[in-house]
Amino acid sequence: MIKHIALGAFLLVTGFFSAQNTAMNGAEAKAFVTKISSDTKEIKTLQSDFTQTKKLDFLDKSIVTYGKMSLKSPNTLSWRYTKPYQYSIVFKENKIFINDQGKKSSVDAKSKTFEKINKLIVGSSNGKMFNDPEFTVTYFKNAGYNIAKFVPKSSQLLKYIKQIELSFPKGQSTVSQVNMTEASGDTTNIVFKNTKINAPIPASEFSL
Template sequence: MKTKTAVVLFLLCSLGIWAQEQKMSASEVANFKATVEKESRNIKSLKTDFIQYKHLDFLSKDIETSGKMAFKAPNLLNWQYTKPYQYSIVFKNNKVYINDQGNKSTVDAKSKMFEKINKLIVGSVSGNMFDDKEFDISYYKAKDAYIAKLTPKTATIKKYIKEVDLYFPVNEGTVSQVKLIEPSGDFTRIVFKNKQINAKIDDSAFTN
């Protein structure tokens, strides 16, 4: 009986281990980075739908919003929320253009903080972040994805972000999910759907 119990416990532990994330080996990291960097170099534009989940510890259910995102190299970016409200943020020419249900405003993005935020967002979308000196990066593999975990080095970013997790489906070089973890433990998870790489995007898509 004891033997059977021991076998069951061993199997359960083994299943638990394999269900969790595992650190990638040096050779796996090298192959993964090469795949992603090759893909990133070829991305001239990207359109995708997204669903965003905001997790707050004091709420029993995550806050869900959705919309569309458009990116055009080198640094044009438009996040457009469509449900449950209309809200868009455009990064263009060192400025951030905000349209909050018709109420428009502009923020100068030349500050170091906005530069870092813009770089973080663009890098997250394209997956081109592995040479960034602002983060320590560790690499993991799960059942159906590779995960790059970025930990900020600077106090400025640490104030707002504890960790950024980028999820890449196995054998793909573009990001499928981004998880932004705050110092409090609350986090935002963004899931990309219906991605179109190098589809034609007019500059008018970045007018707010």
Template sequence: MRNLLFLAVLIAHTSLLFAQESNMNNTEIAEFKAKINETSKVTSTIQSNFTQYKHLDFLSNDITTQGKMAFKAPNLVKWEYTEPFKYSIIFKDDKLLINDSGSKSNMDLGNSALFKKINQLIVNSVKGNLFQDSDFTMSYFKSPDFYKVIFVPKDEKIKSYIASFILFFDKKQADVMEVKMVEPTNDYTRIVFEDRQINKPLDNEVFSN
């Protein structure tokens, strides 16, 4: 259950950026999407530190964890939590590889169309490239410091796990700054990326459990 819950809440967050937002017009949306898609095409690896904030309505404070994220094209992703506990999850070849403080297990995502889809959403959200997916209704916003895109799933099964994705992009590099996933209960998880390194060498051994 813990692993299924992690899949459902992995990429949720809420932004701490309070600059005034406005809607993007059609020309701005087209230019923005073209820039993101072009960046995605030339991105082979991403390495980043992150801080995750898990918000639950019944708790007065968010649960904060820290770790490192690694991505390698086309679809390898590793989330390694380092504080306050040791826990890693690797998405690899339709498999979910879990290492919970030395206790290892695997989950086959290929047998579940739903979780296979969630896996792909996780990969694309790390890259910032969800724009060609017809499974979402999308809303685009801008501020002086960032772009924000809200993705609302159309599929009812996905919506039972994920009410919406929200991605924040840096305006200069169009990199993903933060990722948020809101649950149907309105609880959410916020992941803030720091010290992102793009296209640095990344050995496949990183994605071994």
């Protein structure tokens, strides 16, 4: 359960990708990374509602869940699933805190796959994700979006994740969608909406 939620969440801090995606050239990729890195330097907090759609190989019907993501710089992240069930996962102080409908637990996140996922989600809000040594990053574009594709370098991470694609709407510097393909072939799509930047976030959002 933890693995599926953590991977589905990544991803945390968004099946829309078109066949018309084209690779950015070197100058375009450099300009894109520079703009995102510059624009996100001032982000201290970020909140978004999200819809997550997970397709499992052994199920005919997709699993759709809803909730809210909250991020506080430098490395605190909360995912609260509200429909059709209540489930919360908080990344902070190198630990993962979980509340599964009232049942609370914690997991040490150091040197684990979850820590890498947390770092990449947080990095999406400050541009540092592009320099993550754990991933090879390539860049694409289409009519509406710029896309960064992350492929794990380590065999340990490849056991869980095949690739992750982060979508940035043209003219915007925060992620609006995340597409992830797991090693098993299962896919997760997260769409973010109603995003608020640098709005106050109650401390209760990061406690269980």
